[in-house]
Amino acid sequence: MSSPRQIPSILVRSYRIMHRLPIEGGAFRDVLAFTAHHWGKQPARLAIIMTAMLASTMADVLTPLYSGQLIDAVSRGAAAEATAWDGALAAFFMLVALALAAMVMRHIAFIGIVDLTLKMTSDITSDAFHRVQRFSSDWHAKSFAGSTVRKITRGARALDLLNDTILILLFPSLIMFVGSTALLGWYWPGMGLIIACGSLVYCVMTIMLSLGYVAPAASLANSWDSRLGGALADAISCNAVVKGFGAEVREDKRLAKFIAKWKHRTRRTWVRGTISSTIQGMTLVALRAAVIGYALLLWSRGQATQGNVAFLLTSFLVLHSYLRDLGTHVRSVQRSVNDMEELVDIQSQPLGVADRPEAKPIRITKGQIDFENVHFHYGDHRLRLYNDFSVSIKAGERVGLVGPSGSGKTTYAKLIQRLYDVSGGRVLIDGQDISNVTQASLRSQIAIVQQEPILFHRSLADNIAYGQPGVSQAEIEEAARLASAHEFIARLPKGYGTLVGERGVKLSGGERQRVAIARAFLANAPILILDEATSSLDSESEMLIQKAIERLMVSRTTLIIAHRLSTVRALDRLFVFDRGRIMEEGDHATLMSLDGGIYRRLFERQALGLTKSLSGPFCGPPLP
Numbered sequence: 001m002s003s004p005r006q007i008p009s010i011l012v013r014s015y016r017i018m019h020r021l022p023i024e025g026g027a028f029r030d031v032l033a034f035t036a037h038h039w040g041k042q043p044a045r046l047a048i049i050m051t052a053m054l055a056s057t058m059a060d061v062l063t064p065l066y067s068g069q070l071i072d073a074v075s076r077g078a079a080a081e082a083t084a085w086d087g088a089l090a091a092f093f094m095l096v097a098l099a100l101a102a103m104v105m106r107h108i109a110f111i112g113i114v115d116l117t118l119k120m121t122s123d124i125t126s127d128a129f130h131r132v133q134r135f136s137s138d139w140h141a142k143s144f145a146g147s148t149v150r151k152i153t154r155g156a157r158a159l160d161l162l163n164d165t166i167l168i169l170l171f172p173s174l175i176m177f178v179g180s181t182a183l184l185g186w187y188w189p190g191m192g193l194i195i196a197c198g199s200l201v202y203c204v205m206t207i208m209l210s211l212g213y214v215a216p217a218a219s220l221a222n223s224w225d226s227r228l229g230g231a232l233a234d235a236i237s238c239n240a241v242v243k244g245f246g247a248e249v250r251e252d253k254r255l256a257k258f259i260a261k262w263k264h265r266t267r268r269t270w271v272r273g274t275i276s277s278t279i280q281g282m283t284l285v286a287l288r289a290a291v292i293g294y295a296l297l298l299w300s301r302g303q304a305t306q307g308n309v310a311f312l313l314t315s316f317l318v319l320h321s322y323l324r325d326l327g328t329h330v331r332s333v334q335r336s337v338n339d340m341e342e343l344v345d346i347q348s349q350p351l352g353v354a355d356r357p358e359a360k361p362i363r364i365t366k367g368q369i370d371f372e373n374v375h376f377h378y379g380d381h382r383l384r385l386y387n388d389f390s391v392s393i394k395a396g397e398r399v400g401l402v403g404p405s406g407s408g409k410t411t412y413a414k415l416i417q418r419l420y421d422v423s424g425g426r427v428l429i430d431g432q433d434i435s436n437v438t439q440a441s442l443r444s445q446i447a448i449v450q451q452e453p454i455l456f457h458r459s460l461a462d463n464i465a466y467g468q469p470g471v472s473q474a475e476i477e478e479a480a481r482l483a484s485a486h487e488f489i490a491r492l493p494k495g496y497g498t499l500v501g502e503r504g505v506k507l508s509g510g511e512r513q514r515v516a517i518a519r520a521f522l523a524n525a526p527i528l529i530l531d532e533a534t535s536s537l538d539s540e541s542e543m544l545i546q547k548a549i550e551r552l553m554v555s556r557t558t559l560i561i562a563h564r565l566s567t568v569r570a571l572d573r574l575f576v577f578d579r580g581r582i583m584e585e586g587d588h589a590t591l592m593s594l595d596g597g598i599y600r601r602l603f604e605r606q607a608l609g610l611t612k613s614l615s616g617p618f619c620g621p622p623l624p
């Protein structure tokens with residue numbers, strides 16, 4: 001019987017691990033099918049594990065039989081005749097042999113499971129990573145990186161529990177149940193029937209109690225556990241605000257409410273766990289009474305010897321020890337299926353933007369970009385951002401994109417990279433429809449400095465060389481110099497070897513931009529896109545970088561998105577975006593000549609603002 005003290009600790013573990021609502025049949029089926037599919041990849045290993053488990057459990061099934069024979073032999077009395085000795089010795093050797101065999105077999109099975117699980121975990125983790133990397137930008141925009149990471153690691157860990165529970169615990173329990181029932185039924189059919197029926201009732205009841213009574217309460221408790229964690233994190237991470245308003249007591253009270261709710265839910269779960277385990281225990285007591293009673297009956301009728309009674313009792317106790325923890329095993333399976341559900345789901349989600357089966361690498365020689373009657377809207381938006389949008393950028397042209405934020409400039413750059421598929425029309429590069437080429441080939445030939453550059457938590461050198469792995473340190477430094485990044489990098493204690501912190505948090509916005517610009521310089525691609533790449537720089541650094549960018553733009557198609565119009569005024573052509581349309585286009589002079597034009601108005605306002613903000617002792621020459 002499970003000791004009552006054991007239950008809370010099991011539940012503590014379960015409520016910590018399980019953070020999700022109960023699963024329905026579909027998920028159960030999917031996860032088990034997924035697991036079976038991965039088992040199927042290692043058939044020989046699985047066969048060895050199951051055979052070894054079968055053998056070791058059969059040894060457990062047979063052990064009571066020889067214990068009975070030993071007792072029979074011993075009980076023939078001290079007047080030990082030779083036959084009694086022989087019988088006792090034979091039983092003794094069998095018992096030792098069985099124990100040894102069980103141990104060796106179990107060892108083989110466990111080693112097999114170690115390898116099985118490790119291989120499955122590695123496969124599953126790398127499959128998930130492979131897929132997540134190829135999901136569309138839209139998918140990534142909608143999912144939190146942290147939660148995706150958790151889904152993968154938690155799912156992989158749950159697989160370990162699932163393998164162990166099914167192969168080492170549930171499978172042997174089944175063999176034990178069938179084996180003992182058959183063996184006892186062979187000698188005493190009535191006893192076989194009692195054990196078979198009693199165990200079945202026990203199993204069905206345990207499963208029902210675990211899944212129908214304890215699990216729902218546990219998942220509610222878990223959701224409060226998560227909320228409690230969330231409340232703690234929220235208040236602690238905003239501690240500066242709490243302090244600022246002297247609101248510690250208010251936060252204490254707020255947390256107390258969460259704790260009270262959590263306590264209530266968790267108590268219910270633990271109590272249900274205890275009740276369920278007591279009911280299970282009582283069923284086992286009833287079964288035990290029936291088995292012992294029937295054994296006595298057989299003995300009194302002379303149908304069973306002392307040894308037989310010992311055999312019956314030990315057999316029942318061994319079976320009992322296997323069945324006792326069935327409820328825990330069932331909950332473990334449920335918990336691991338729960339934890340694996342989202343990981344399995346990753347494999348079945350569509351990629352969003354997928355390469356066509358016949359897709360070939362794109363060949364960009366000139367860098368002409370055409371949008372032909374493009375329709376586009378973001379997933380859940382009802383209004384189209386681009387409606388029948390057509391525009392051409394000539395090979396080697398240098399184009400500036402300006403306009404209010406939210407007008408669709410970044411989206412334009414994203415569509416060129418095919419981060420999203422258009423819903424109508426085509427985007428062509430050098431005459432090739434980009435939806436027909438491989439995404440990797442397309443994006444590797446477009447160098448981009450994103451609006452909010454993201455850096456890896458790797459060394460600065462690795463970050464700069466990302467677009468062109470294998471370049472020399474001298475080339476990296478050259479690119480950094482061009483991007484005005486060399487100076488600040490050289491000043492860091494570890495220079496180019498400095499790790500930049502998650503997503504580059506250890507650098508200031510301007511420094512991050514300069515590293516990203518250096519990265520784009522090195523990538524040496526025929527198409528260059530700078531999306532507000534210099535927005536966080538002071539005007540002096542911007543001017544320095546501007547020179548480098550000018551050199552880089554030679555013989556490359558370049559798109560520069562900028563808020564500061566002074567950044568783009570010298571370019572060949574400017575597009576003035578507004579709500580997904582190009583309202584004005586032409587070079588600076590043309591746009592300035594438009595009476596009442598948007599560009600002219602914006603430019604004049606910015607020039608005025610700049611002169612004002614620069615007026616003072618450090619004022620430079622006023623902008624035209």
Ligand SMILES: Nc1ncnc2c1ncn2[C@@H]1O[C@H](COP(=O)(O)OP(=O)(O)O)[C@@H](O)[C@H]1O
Nearest residue numbers: 141378379385404405406407408409410411412
């Ligand atoms: N991933 C996205 N999902 C949904 N809407 C988006 C997404 N990205 C941008 N938008 C919306 O599309 C419009 C254009 O955005 P964007 O191209 O980034 O503008 P800009 O770069 O000109 O500031 C905005 O209204 C913005 O809210």
Ligand SMILES: [Mg+2]
Nearest residue numbers: 409410411451
């Ligand atoms: Mg933008």
